[in-house]
Amino acid sequence: MVELFVIYERPSDYPHSYVLRRQVVDRQGEIHIDPAPLAVALSVDVVRARLPSFLTLLQGPGTDPDPVIYEVWI
Numbered sequence: 001m002v003e004l005f006v007i008y009e010r011p012s013d014y015p016h017s018y019v020l021r022r023q024v025v026d027r028q029g030e031i032h033i034d035p036a037p038l039a040v041a042l043s044v045d046v047v048r049a050r051l052p053s054f055l056t057l058l059q060g061p062g063t064d065p066d067p068v069i070y071e072v073w074i
Contacts, residue, residue: 001024001025001026001027002024002025002074003022003023003024003074004022004023004024004025004058004072004073004074005020005021005022005023005038005051005052005055005072005073005074006020006021006022006023006033006069006071006072006073007019007020007044007047007048007069007070007071007072007073008020008021008068008069008070009044009067009068009069009070010068011068012068014037014040016042017040017041017042018039018040018041018042018043018044018046018047018070019037019039019040019047020037020038020039020040020047020050020051021033021034021037021038022034022038038050044070044071048071051073055073055074056073056074057071057072057073058072058073058074059071059072
């Protein structure tokens with residue numbers, strides 16, 4: 001099981017904001033996204049401030065094929 005924290009830029013449910021959501025990848029490779037966001041803000045810096053301090057940036061802005069995904073932290 002792997003826990004990821006994903007920052008989204010303007011997702012459909014918050015079209016004017018950055019959103020932080022927790023995701024879990026299970027042993028079968030299925031992704032489970034927590035329904036409630038951990039943070040919602042107009043600034044990516046405000047959302048990043050809600051990340052646990054021990055995380056490492058896995059994927060930076062503009063590197064995901066899904067344009068809504070801004071950053072992925074592990």
